[in-house]
Amino acid sequence: MKGFFVTGTDTGVGKTIIACGLAAVLKEKGMNVGVFKPFLSGISRDDPTSDTSLLKGNLKVEN
Ligand SMILES: Nc1ncnc2c1ncn2[C@@H]1O[C@H](COP(=O)(O)OP(=O)(O)OP(=O)(O)O)[C@@H](O)[C@H]1O
Ligand SMILES: C[C@H](N)[C@@H](CCCCCC(=O)O)NC(=O)O
Known part of the structure; x- marks a missing residue:
């Protein structure tokens, strides 16, 4: 298993x-892609506009 750690200064x-883009490209290339955002602040994970919803929706996964 290989992984990317996406971080930034702000x-x-x-x-x-x-x-989202990285995961989509890798999936398009036929790779089995998962995303992991261990902490989410400031918004509910159930909100359709949350980071986790965007990442999940992008990969079309259920959980
Ligand atoms: N390359 C880009 N060009 C234009 N707009 C962008 C670009 N990248 C991100 N955005 C916009 O900037 C905003 C913030 O992007 P994003 O949610 O990916 O940031 P983030 O680093 O994950 O933020 P947070 O730390 O708050 O979760 C979004 O509205 C997104 O659409
Ligand atoms: C909902 C947003 N995408 C983001 C908001 C982070 C706000 C940080 C505010 C601060 O600097 O204390 N949350 C998160 O990445 O978990």
């Missing part, structure tokens, strides 16, 4: 967008 700099 909030709102594009970490989530980059992670």
Whole structure:
């Protein structure tokens, strides 16, 4: 298993967008891709606009 750790120097700099794109490209190449965001602050994970919802929706996974 290989992984990428996406980080940045501030909030709102594009970490989530980059992670979504990276995951989508790898999936498109036929790889089995998972995403892991261990902590989420400031918004419910159930909110459709949350980072975790965007990452999940991007990969079309259930959980
Ligand atoms: N390359 C880009 N060009 C234009 N807009 C961008 C780009 N990358 C991200 N954005 C926009 O910037 C905003 C913040 O991006 P994103 O949510 O990916 O940041 P983040 O680093 O994950 O933030 P946070 O730390 O708050 O979770 C979003 O509205 C996103 O659409
Ligand atoms: C909901 C957003 N995407 C993001 C908001 C982070 C705000 C940090 C504020 C601070 O600097 O204390 N939350 C998160 O990445 O878990």
